[in-house]
Amino acid sequence: MKAEEIRALQAPLKQQYREQPESALITLKAQSRIGEGITCKIETGKAMVEAGLHPATGGDGLSACSGDMLLEALAACAGVTLNAVATAIGIELRDASVYVEGDLDFRGTLGVTKEADVGFKQIRLNFELDCDADEEQLASLLKLTERYCVVYQTLTHVPAITMTLNR
Structure with a gap:
């Protein structure tokens, strides 16, 4: 896909969301x-x-494993976002891979010790790119991918989550 194709694809949606902001609110x-x-x-x-x-x-x-699935969701979202951003700003990616690693201390989830947290302690997201972009373009690509990746933003700006129990 070329930059003009993605812009043409998204232009009517952007216009609709500007004119009717409520139509952009979707519950997944x-x-x-x-x-x-x-x-x-x-x-x-x-x-x-x-x-x-x-x-x-x-x-x-x-x-x-749901932990693996969380990392896979991050890898998928970051990959799609990277590809879309690269297309939009005119960087041709010949190839790109996304690698995500997360560190867990399973003593927390098994209740072995209260000192061990439940959940990931650290997550690392790495991109390997084959392209001709210069350092400035790559910095922009990374910055925009970070800004527009839904899963990345959700993990770094934790939303309010509620739990309910129905019988």
């Missing part, structure tokens, strides 16, 4: 249902995924 949804053993099935929109315990918490490794 996800749903899961418990499965066999200690698993949970989630519909991804493309396929059913069975999530389960990570081997470090007693899982057998046959089910997807």
Whole structure:
């Protein structure tokens, strides 16, 4: 896709959102249902995924780990955003890979010690690019990718989350 193609694709949406800001507010949804053993099935929109315990918490490794899925969501969103931004600012990517790593201390999630937090301690996001962009263009690409990546922004600016229990 070329810069003018992505602009043409997004122009009517941008205009609509300027004129009718409420139309830009969309609620994305996800749903899961418990499965066999200690698993949970989630519909991804493309396929059913069975999530389960990570081997470090007693899982057998046959089910997807929700921690891995969080990192995969970041890698996917960052990759799509990088590609869209590169296209919009005229950087031709011959190839690009996104690598995401996250550090967990499983003592926290297993309740071994209260000193160990539950959740990722650090997440590292790395891009490997094959392109002819100069340093200034690359800095702009990284800055705009960071700014417009929904998952990255959600993880760095934590939204309010509520839990409810229905019977």
